[in-house]
Amino acid sequence: MKTTSMPRLQRSRHTGCGQVQRRSQAGFSIIEILVGVAIGMASMLVIYQLYGVSEKQRRTVSAVTDAQTAGALALFSIERDIRSAGLGFAAMEARHLGCSVQANNNGRAFTFPLVPVRIAASEGRTQLWVLSGSTANMVSGSRYEASANGVLSMEKSNAGLHAGDVAVGTSDSDSRDCLMMEITAGAGSTVATDTGSASYPSNRVSQGTGSYTNFYTGSEVAPRFNHGGRRNMLDGGTTSLGEGALYNLGPDPQLHVWSLEGQELVYYNHLNETSTGSVAVAHDVLSFQAEYGYDLNGDGQIDGNDQWTATLSSGSTWDRVLAVRLAVLVRSSQYERDEVTQDPPRWANGSKQFDMTGDGWKHYRYRVYESVIPLRNTLWGQQAP
Numbered sequence: 001m002k003t004t005s006m007p008r009l010q011r012s013r014h015t016g017c018g019q020v021q022r023r024s025q026a027g028f029s030i031i032e033i034l035v036g037v038a039i040g041m042a043s044m045l046v047i048y049q050l051y052g053v054s055e056k057q058r059r060t061v062s063a064v065t066d067a068q069t070a071g072a073l074a075l076f077s078i079e080r081d082i083r084s085a086g087l088g089f090a091a092m093e094a095r096h097l098g099c100s101v102q103a104n105n106n107g108r109a110f111t112f113p114l115v116p117v118r119i120a121a122s123e124g125r126t127q128l129w130v131l132s133g134s135t136a137n138m139v140s141g142s143r144y145e146a147s148a149n150g151v152l153s154m155e156k157s158n159a160g161l162h163a164g165d166v167a168v169g170t171s172d173s174d175s176r177d178c179l180m181m182e183i184t185a186g187a188g189s190t191v192a193t194d195t196g197s198a199s200y201p202s203n204r205v206s207q208g209t210g211s212y213t214n215f216y217t218g219s220e221v222a223p224r225f226n227h228g229g230r231r232n233m234l235d236g237g238t239t240s241l242g243e244g245a246l247y248n249l250g251p252d253p254q255l256h257v258w259s260l261e262g263q264e265l266v267y268y269n270h271l272n273e274t275s276t277g278s279v280a281v282a283h284d285v286l287s288f289q290a291e292y293g294y295d296l297n298g299d300g301q302i303d304g305n306d307q308w309t310a311t312l313s314s315g316s317t318w319d320r321v322l323a324v325r326l327a328v329l330v331r332s333s334q335y336e337r338d339e340v341t342q343d344p345p346r347w348a349n350g351s352k353q354f355d356m357t358g359d360g361w362k363h364y365r366y367r368v369y370e371s372v373i374p375l376r377n378t379l380w381g382q383q384a385p
Contacts (some may be wrong), residue, residue, distance in 0.1 A: 014119030022046075056358045063334035064365055067284045071330035074265045074282040075369040081256055083132045086116035086377035088133025088249040088327035089168060089308040091140040095175045098317035101168060102227035103180040105272060110239060112255065112270065114168060115158045116375050117324050119290045119310050126310075128258040128290055129270070132377075133166075140169070141245030147234045150207045150226070152246070158205050161186035164251045166225060171244040174374075181234050184212040197255055202215055205246065207231065216251050224272075263331070284332040284365070287354055289347060293323035293372070305351060329354050334363040340365055 026035075091112075091211075093222035099114050112118075118129035143155040154161075157195055161167065165183040190197040200206075208233070211222045236242030255270040259278075266278040286379045291310045293302040298320065304306070305362070327347035339362040344353040348366050354368075 001256070016277055025108040026242055033247055035088075036339075056195050064367075067330040067332045067365070068367060070282040070284045071369040072328070073329045074285050074288070075326065075371060077265075077267075078128065078130075078288075078326060078328075079371055079373050081258075082134070082373045083376065084132040084327070085130050085375055086132065088135050088253065089114065089247040090116075090377040090380060091143075092170070092247055093245075094317055094319040096170045096178060099170065099176055099178040101178050101180050101329050102230045102233060103225065103271070104230065107227055109228050115321075116378050117290075117292075117321075119292065119324075122259060125260050126286075126289055128256075128288075128366060129256075129259070130256045134252040134254070135165070135248050137218055137252035142246050142248050143243070144169075144205070144234075145243055147232075147236060147242040147244075149235065150209075150231055152205045152207075152234070154205060156201045157202050158186045158200075159202075161205050161246065161248055162251075163189050163212050163223075164216050166249045166251065166253050167246045168249065169244060169246050171234055173243075176248050177233065179230060180225055181207040181231070182223040184208040184210070184226070186215075186224055188215065189213075214251075258288075260288070267305040268348065284330050284333055285328060287329040287355070289327045289329075289352075290327045291348070292321050293325060295320040295322050301304075305348070307350065319378070321375060322379060323372055325372050327368055327370045330367050330369070334365070335360070336363045336365070339363055 014328060063076070065264075067189075097115060100111050103112070104109055110130075114131070116131060118131075120127040120129060142158075142161060144152040146153040146156045147169075161183050163185055165184055165186070167181055169179045169181055171178070183205055185191065185200050185208065187202070189200035189206075191200050207226050208222060209226050212219050213219070214221050227313070232385070234242055234244060253271060255271050256267045257275070258265065258267045259275075260266070261278065263283060263285055264280045265282045265288070266280050268275055268278045289310075291308045292312060294307050294309060294312065294316065295302060296307045300322075302322055312321075325348065329345055329347075341362050343362065344356040345366045345368050346353045346362050347370055
């Protein structure tokens with residue numbers, strides 16, 4: 001009985017194994033493969049679209065962040081410069097503020113108005129001129145009582161005027177023109193004598209053209225500003241000794257000219273160089289605007305929007321200019337497919353708008369940075385004693 005039953009069990013087991021083997025080799029049908037491919041392609045499309053949206057948002061956020069950083073930097077840089085405006089000549093007589101400064105730097109003759117801040121225009125764009133001294137002291141003008149051949153005799157003493165300082169001289173007889181000069185001998189200076197050297201007279205200041213010993217560096221240098229035919233313009237004639245005042249701007253005065261080149265905010269020091277020496281401060285700056293805050297009725301404050309102007313009328317006195325209002329417009333570098341800005345950006349608390357040109361300006365994002373900066377040096381200097 002055992003020998004007849006065993007082969008049947010073996011055949012059944014063999015048959016079962018063969019069925020399992022054939023079933024595992026069947027694989028996927030063509031329909032299953034197509035469905036899998038379709039699902040994979042749909043998944044890839046969704047992932048690609050999500051990546052595209054995410055990348056667009058990333059570029060937008062990055063561009064907006066860059067523009068905001070540039071706008072904050074531009075406003076901070078100009079604002080800091082304006083807060084120093086007028087240092088060194090803040091206490092000048094009001095009739096001399098705005099006089100035409102006759103200057104000459106190593107043969108480059110130029111003029112500029114003696115004001116803390118000047119709003120001008122170049123090629124249809126705003127320019128901002130900011131003049132400040134580097135003196136460590138808040139000083140009033142030092143009076144001189146005579147001037148001849150570039151040597152000025154002070155009424156009291158030459159204290160506070162050192163060799164190497166740059167000063168602006170005014171004349172009592174002429175309120176239209178004034179002179180920029182470089183002090184070559186003043187307080188603490190010595191002059192050569194047959195026996196060595198002697199102290200320079202304590203009531204004299206010289207603006208000579210020869211080399212001199214700089215008070216601040218101790219080195220022998222040649223003056224930069226005492227060149228040209230106007231060096232002796234403060235000298236008196238045969239009937240007048242010449243009287244006026246010297247205003248010390250320190251050894252390194254700055255006349256910064258702020259402007260736009262393309263979409264970059266740049267500046268240079270007009271006393272030492274021309275616009276070819278401009279330095280870039282911030283990019284993505286589309287425009288900036290500035291206005292004077294003018295005390296029209298003399299009550300010591302700016303009363304309303306009618307007292308803000310970019311152009312002072314003839315007869316206006318510079319001691320009435322109390323502040324400067326500044327607005328910087330930055331634009332994101334990312335062009336958006338849809339229009340993301342509908343109305344032109346505004347400034348001056350929304351009362352004025354920037355002039356937007358071009359067909360595609362609505363496809364960019366903008367931000368305005370605005371500030372009112374008081375001319376504190378002028379305000380302090382013009383206060384009555």
